[in-house]
Amino acid sequence: MLLSELTTMRVGGPAGRLVDATTRDELVAAAREAWSSGDEWMVLGGGSNVVISDAGFDGTVIRALSRGIDRSVDGGGRVVVQAGEPWDAVVEFAVSNGLSGIEALSGIPGSSGAAPIQNIGAYGQEISDTLVSVQFLDYLTGQVEHIPADELVLGYRTSSLKAGRQGVVLAIELRLASRPAGAVAYPQLATALGVPLGTEVPLADVRSSVLALRAAKGMVLNPDDPDSTSCGSFFTNPIVDENVARRLPKDAPRWPIGLGEPDLVVPLGQQLPERRYEQSSLVKLSAAWLIEHAGIGKGFALPGSRAAISSKHTLAITNRGEATAEQVAELARFVQARVLAEFGLTLQAEPTVIGFQL
Incomplete structure (x- = not known):
């Protein structure tokens, strides 16, 4: 079976061997059997956060289907x-x-x-x-x-x-x-609900509002929406030292998230010195803002490619129909290169990639 049929990005070549585990005991048995064989193995759930190469996976793919x-x-x-x-x-x-x-x-x-x-x-x-x-x-x-x-x-x-x-x-x-x-803990959600941040809202209303927000971004699986043929957000929001964040334009979104410690490099065999500096603050940046301001807009695609940035949300890479995994990877690398050139920051892929590197 082609793994493209089991992933939400709809890319991926054949599996060497596919095992469906519908119960907890079957899942345990399938994993132990794969491990004892010495073959490569991987576990696949909903297939929503993975991009598998066009060559597929020449090993055992275990589908975890146990429910309850x-x-x-x-x-x-x-x-x-x-x-x-x-x-x-x-x-x-x-x-x-x-x-x-x-x-x-x-x-x-x-x-x-x-x-x-x-x-x-x-x-x-x-x-x-x-x-x-x-x-x-x-x-x-x-x-x-x-x-x-x-x-x-x-x-x-x-x-x-x-x-x-x-x-x-x-x-x-x-x-x-x-x-x-x-309690509503996110500004965009509070705005959608029409309430102040921190307001207690019925759970059903929160769920309905979140589903509507995700659908508007193409982040809910929908066969009628080509933007939903993706693995969701393709890049994580970078977390950087506050000094790095200060070098960005003033309108770049940023959210302080606490204190961090700078990396310390010590030659082998030497004792760690006592630290005498103040801890620096960490800041989360918006990957979507960085992508857009690196010149990549919604709907962008490389010439001849069937992979494209979502028309609704710049964090998602979508399959416009018959895209290959390599085309998805090429677009991801292009986005990373543009953001690196513009801002000196390397975006990290959020999904797990199998058979290639980003």
């Missing part, structure tokens, strides 16, 4: 979700049952097992806000472990699972609040 949402028997906000459960179904379940904490994450495609790997976030919420632990099949030991959220090194669109800890997420545990409303 279990709420604690005490009626509280503890929820355990199987890895293959579509993420938006979890949000719908939470909102329908008066559980607050993930309503602003409505409409994000993909599976629940992938959510902590990427530490998904939108409109003022991240899964790290509510994640308690993950059930994880460890590649090194072959054993199932319960890993607390504070051991996952959850950061902006990253985690230790994305950074190299190998294995398979089997399930996630969330702790949600039992209340019918949630």
Whole structure:
């Protein structure tokens, strides 16, 4: 089977071997079998945050399709979700049952097992806000472990699972609040709802508003919208030292996010010196602003390419029909080169790329 049929970007060559795991036990067995074979392997959930090369993947592709949402028997906000459960179904379940904490994450495609790997976030919420632990099949030991959220090194669109800890997420545990409303924590969402920032709004209203905002950006899967044939935001917002941010034009959006420490280089064998400088502040920039002001507008495409910047949102690269993975990669590299030339900043790709590099 072509992997383009299993990904939202609709690119990717054939899989060497495809295994569908519809239950937790099947997922464990499939992973252990692939590991014992010595072949290359990968786990594919909803296929929404991955770009696979035209050559495909010459190894075992395990599709995590195990589904299920279990709420604690005490009626509280503890929820355990199987890895293959579509993420938006979890949000719908939470909102329908008066559980607050993930309503602003409505409409994000993909599976629940992938959510902590990427530490998904939108409109003022991240899964790290509510994640308690993950059930994880460890590649090194072959054993199932319960890993607390504070051991996952959850950061902006990253985690230790994305950074190299190998294995398979089997399930996630969330702790949600039992209340019918949630505080609006993002300016754009507050504007859409017509309320001041921080206002408590019924969960259903938050969900409806977020879905409408995402649809307007082509960020909700829709066969009638060519802009939705993508993997969502292709680049993360850069996080830089405040001194770097000061060199940008005054109208460049920026959001202070806390203190950071500069990198320290010490020759091998020498003791680390005592630090005597003040910590510098970190600032998050807008990748969309950087792209647009590097001269790349909505709908931009390289000559002869079927990959294009979304006509609604400059952070998304879309497949306009029969685009190849190489065309997607060429456009991504072009965007990176333009932003680097204009601002001296290298944009990082958000999706996982298989079979090539950006």
